[in-house]
Amino acid sequence: DSGVTQTPKHLITATGQRVTLRCSPRSGDLSVYWYQQSLDQGLQFLIQYYNGEERAKGNILERFSAQQFPDLHSELNLSSLELGDSALYFCASSVVGTSGANVLTFGAGSRLTVL
């Protein structure tokens, strides 16, 4: 167990629908990151939050949105789903600054299938 919890593990839905993926970061980590990984592809950075504020944005579609709540958990909302959105969505968390524990810790991922 990495300490980063993602739910649901698997999700099957239809085109046009909306889903929410949830992430609880590792205890003490203030930064949360979302990545998308399609089959046999690399990691596509979507968005990063630090202590509730958006910190950096990557190749995130306008149909996607995210937020980080006061308790530091984060949600990624995917709407108007298309077949191409089928992927493994990772959440990861990290400590801040120059701590010797600097590392990016990944959750197990949420596997989304859009039919």
Added chain:
Amino acid sequence: AQTVTQSQPEMSVQEAETVTLSCTYDTSENNYYLFWYKQPPSRQMILVIRQEAYKQQNATENRFSVNFQKAAKSFSLKISDSQLGDTAMYFCAFMKLSNTGNQFYFGTGTSLTVIP
């Protein structure tokens, strides 16, 4: 901006042999961290090894070691005594330090197959 390049999309190695995966990066930062992550068929992302840029000594974790060449901006991963369980996708990553949230940059990955 930081970039990470892995120029070997696929590699293979015989069991018990040694293999080296290449990674180069581009940055203007002086202090940063570098990582290798492993993604086996289960698709879990697992940290293999970490290197702090201000440390000249190369990091080692059991059969895994790195060759960190800061001036050349090179960070290769050596796997000794390769095992079947080492079959995975390997990602090189660069971390830029920030007090408002460290930023990570990943390479495109190298798919390693260990042949029995």
